[in-house]
Amino acid sequence: MSRRRWFVLILALLAVAGLLVVAAGIYRFNFTQDDLYYRTPSGEVVSLEEWEARQAAGDDVMRRLFSIADGGPLALRLPELDQAVPLTRFEPEGEFTRVVGEYSRGAERGRIVMDTSGIRALNLSCDGRIYLVAPFSVSNQGSGVFHYLALLEHDTEHQAVTHVDSLFLGDRVSLEAVTPAPDGRALTLSWRPRTLEPGTPSAIETHRVEVSIDPPGLVDASP
Helix, strand or coil, X not given: CCHHHHHHHHXXXXXXXXXXXHHHHHHHHHCCHHHCEEECCCCCEEEHHHHHHHHHHHHHHHHHHHXXXXXXXXXXXXXXXXXXXXXXXXXXXXXXXXXXXEEEECCEEEEEEEEHHHCEEEEEEECCEEEEEXXXXXXXXXXXXXXXXXXXEEECCCCEEEEEEEEEEECCEEEEEEEECCCCCEEEEEEEECCCCCCCCCCCEEEEEEEEECCEEEEECCC
């Protein structure tokens, strides 16, 4: 092959390489995280950008509630469905009142709300793990709101908080107080069943709940 042909071939290859670099730059400029998707543990498909935003919000929840940084979001499990729902924001926004997470399961949409004022530390620990309880509620498109008490396990070594058990309280209750016993092995719950007549308060009910950590669990021990 003559020098002239070699020269033309090299120029052509350089031109093609330049076009590829330009095309890659244009593609990278226009291709954002909105074009990438992530399937959440609940089965919901969201953009990668939204998922990363949720993770950051979940980290903020852990920092504010438990002073844990980069430990992943706090997730409560839907009772009976064994589906983890990350709690990602405070409500009302900016206030330290309730922490909320949304979930989807097929056509069903709902949310979990944990009352931060009801979180109580128990005088129980085992192998670097301490235990807490927290009231939460589950609601979906229906009219019911189902109330539970969560048992949480805080692994101080790995800086993680895990939801290990739930106790159903009722679908029409207003929790008044959560009082742990000094030994941490039991607690007293006080709530009012909600009546159908507005303005008519119901009597406070008291329930004794036993707590175990091997295995972790909550049991309603009221007669």
